[in-house]
Amino acid sequence: xxxxxxxxxxxxxxxxxxxxxxxxxxxxxxxxxxxxxxxxxxxxxxxxxxxxxxxxxxxxxxxxxxxxxxxxxxxxxxxxxxxxxxxxxxxxxxxxxxxxxxxxxxxxxxxxxxxxxxxxxxxxxxxxxxxxxxxxxxxxxxxxxxxxxxxxxxxxxxxxxxxxxxxxxxxxxxxxxxxxxxxxxxxxxxxxxxxxxxxxxxxxxxxxxxxxxxxxxxxxxxxxxxxxxxxxxxxxxxxxxxxxxxxxxxxxxxxxxxxxxxxxxxxxxxxxxxxxxxxxxxxxxxxxxxxxxxxxxxxxxxxxxxxxxxxxxxxxxxxxxxxxxxxxxxxxxxxxxxxxxxxxxxxxxxxxxxxxxxxx
Numbered sequence: 001x002x003x004x005x006x007x008x009x010x011x012x013x014x015x016x017x018x019x020x021x022x023x024x025x026x027x028x029x030x031x032x033x034x035x036x037x038x039x040x041x042x043x044x045x046x047x048x049x050x051x052x053x054x055x056x057x058x059x060x061x062x063x064x065x066x067x068x069x070x071x072x073x074x075x076x077x078x079x080x081x082x083x084x085x086x087x088x089x090x091x092x093x094x095x096x097x098x099x100x101x102x103x104x105x106x107x108x109x110x111x112x113x114x115x116x117x118x119x120x121x122x123x124x125x126x127x128x129x130x131x132x133x134x135x136x137x138x139x140x141x142x143x144x145x146x147x148x149x150x151x152x153x154x155x156x157x158x159x160x161x162x163x164x165x166x167x168x169x170x171x172x173x174x175x176x177x178x179x180x181x182x183x184x185x186x187x188x189x190x191x192x193x194x195x196x197x198x199x200x201x202x203x204x205x206x207x208x209x210x211x212x213x214x215x216x217x218x219x220x221x222x223x224x225x226x227x228x229x230x231x232x233x234x235x236x237x238x239x240x241x242x243x244x245x246x247x248x249x250x251x252x253x254x255x256x257x258x259x260x261x262x263x264x265x266x267x268x269x270x271x272x273x274x275x276x277x278x279x280x281x282x283x284x285x286x287x288x289x290x291x292x293x294x295x296x297x298x299x300x301x302x303x304x305x306x307x308x309x310x311x312x313x314x315x316x317x318x319x320x321x322x323x324x325x326x327x328x329x330x331x332x333x334x335x336x337x338x339x340x341x342x343x344x345x346x347x348x349x350x351x352x353x354x355x356x357x358x359x360x
Contacts, residue, residue, distance in 0.1 A: 040168065047172030051180065052214045054079070058177055072177050076170070090241075097242040107271075202343040209339045213332050216296075221251040223295050224258060224287055228265075231283035237265065238272050251291075254331050255311050258288040 054075050061071035184203045188196045225248035232240035243265045251257035262284040269276035311331055318330030 040172075043166060043168035043172050046166065046169045047176055049214055049218075050079075050169070050173050051176045052211050053218070054173075054177065055180070055211075068178065072174060075177070076174075093241050094245065097239045101239055101242065198343070198347050202340060205339050205343060206336050209335050210332065213335055217252060217254070220291060220296050221248045221257070224248065224251045224261075224291050227287040227290065228261070228283065231287065232265070232280075235276060235279045235283070237276060237280065238268055243268065247287075253315065253327055255292075256315060258284060258291065 057075055057078070058068075058071050061074060062068060066074070184200060187203065188199050191199055225244045228247040229240060229244035232243060237243065243261075246264055247258070247261035250260040253260065262280065265280045265284070266277045269280045314330045314334050315327050318326035320326075322329075
């Protein structure tokens with residue numbers, strides 16, 4: 001029985017649970033490591049994303065005869081120029097719309113409250129359970145409105161802290177670009193023969209999965225943002241550029257992102273003109289259909305190859321476990337895990353077929 005796959009899998013799961021339990025009992029010992037991990041997590045994540053975006057440029061420059069150090073220096077110059085152009089072209093528009101939105105925020109909140117009261121005035125015609133939910137939502141929205149000032153202060157504080165943290169990003173990016181080719185040999189040199197070959201293939205597949213997901217998802221998000229901006233400008237929606245940027249940010253979350261982006265746009269549209277909310281919804285549906293049926297399949301291909309219902313379930317579960325970072329990282333983590341499991345299954349299947357051939 002000890003040689004059965006199900007028995008070994010059960011033992012492995014039990015040991016994993018015991019390790020997790022022991023870690024939870026002595027987690028105070030690891031608190032300094034947790035603080036360090038939290039400090040470097042964001043710059044390491046951004047550095048990794050920039051690595052996958054700039055690696056093709058590095059390979060192209062090296063192929064043209066550039067030494068690695070000069071190719072990396074040129075990449076940073078290009079990134080600096082890109083950031084400078086973005087600041088010159090985009091920052092004034094975003095800053096103007098943010099200032100306008102902050103100045104008009106009290107009026108927007110009052111208008112939304114009036115819409116809410118208008119809808120709640122009809123609650124006597126609704127079932128009791130719906131009335132209770134409406135009352136709860138009214139109280140929650142009042143609390144949210146009263147805390148807008150503290151939210152702005154918290155956001156600015158977090159933004160300042162984030163800027164300080166982002167100073168580490170260039171250092172992570174430099175060392176990743178320099179030493180990324182040493183990672184696979186370092187891991188595989190502990191093994192030999194078929195295991196080394198299999199591990200190299202698995203690491204290559206994981207690398208391809210991450211590259212396809214990161215580059216593809218960012219490109220898809222940019223396309224969605226452009227479509228939303230064009231649509232918002234056509235209908236004359238206020239804060240069109242700012243709302244399109246929100247659409248770019250939320251679309252980092254697969255499948256659910258476009259639906260999350262429509263919420264602030266609909267709120268602004270309702271305040272501007274109720275019929276505008278219908279136009280915003282139509283624009284979002286069109287953008288989502290183009291993204292889901294045309295852009296994503298052609299850009300990302302089989303990078304995920306995961307059923308949408310599975311993705312939604314993963315996102316919801318990860319959100320409850322790890323918050324916003326769980327929502328953002330759940331899908332690529334699942335894609336990497338699926339790649340590893342698929343390679344393990346293929347290897348075991350290959351071994352079984354080989355053993356069967358030797359038997360006969």
